[in-house]
Structure formats: structure tokens, C-alpha cells
Amino acid sequence: MAHRIVHDRSRSEDVIHDAFAQILRCAKSFDPARGSARGWIYAIVRHTALRMQKNARRELALEDHTLNAVCEREQTVSNPASRIPDSMTLRTMLDQLEPKRRASLLLAIIDGRTHEEIAQYLRVPVGTVKAWIRRELVAMRRQLE
CATH class of the missing domain: 1.10.10.10 (Winged helix-like DNA-binding domain superfamily/Winged helix DNA-binding domain)
Structure with missing residues (x-):
């Protein structure tokens, strides 16, 4: 999912790392009454990838x-x-x-x-x-x- 959003292997690996760090930090806040763990994890990965994609648009391309x-x-x-x-x-x-x-x-x-x-x-x-x-x-x- 991360790769489909950011379209770059290296950046998708960064997304996964950042997402899992956030999952570990926020594990206490997971509420099974609100949905499955898989859905919660996918949401975090998706939001992390979208945030990285948004931030990547701010980068400027430089001449050689x-x-x-x-x-x-x-x-x-x-x-x-x-x-x-x-x-x-x-x-x-x-x-x-x-x-x-x-x-x-x-x-x-x-x-x-x-x-x-x-x-x-x-x-x-x-x-x-x-x-x-x-x-x-x-x-x-x-x-x-």
C-alpha cells in the first residue's frame, strides 16, 4: 500500500518504518471496539504515506x-x-x-x-x-x- 502511494521503493520503506514506529508508540490507544487491528494498521500506514507524499511535493528539483x-x-x-x-x-x-x-x-x-x-x-x-x-x-x- 505504501509503495502504491509514494511510487518509490526507498520512500515506501521509510513510510513502513515511520508507520511501525507510530504503531508501537500508539499501541495503547488501539480500541478493538472501533475496528480490527489490521484496519487500524492500514490506516496508520496510509496516513503516513500520504503525509510523506505531501511533504515530497515541497522538495525542489535541482539542476545537475x-x-x-x-x-x-x-x-x-x-x-x-x-x-x-x-x-x-x-x-x-x-x-x-x-x-x-x-x-x-x-x-x-x-x-x-x-x-x-x-x-x-x-x-x-x-x-x-x-x-x-x-x-x-x-x-x-x-x-x-
């Missing part, structure tokens, strides 16, 4: 020369951490993270890489990268409050 310039710029940065402002609290929090999780945050925030690019670079699934980034940002936000 623009994409090449971005890739060249990203390859020239040997150490993304060197671009972080001198904030001891932030550096301390980043130093405490597992190396791959720290790399996923730095590549996303500092270098502006996509989830797919980070997943390919770190050789992990895209859903894992998304989960790492979200969890670490939430944890860091809590520590900064």
Missing part, C-alpha cells in the same frame, strides 16, 4: 550542476565537527554519543546531508538513521533545558 557543486563542497569538509561553534556543553554531549550516532547528527545538521546519504555513508538502513537523529536530538534538547 547545482547538485555537483553541493557534492563537491561536502567532499571538501574532512572533519564536520570542526564547523561547530565552540560550545563546551554541545561538544561534551556530542563526545558522549556512540560514533555512528554522532556522525549521523553531524552529517545531517552540519553538512546538510539527507537521511539516504547518511545511511549510505554509514552503511545502515535509512530508518535507523532517522531514529538515531530523532532520539539524539530529543535527548540533547532535554539536557540543554
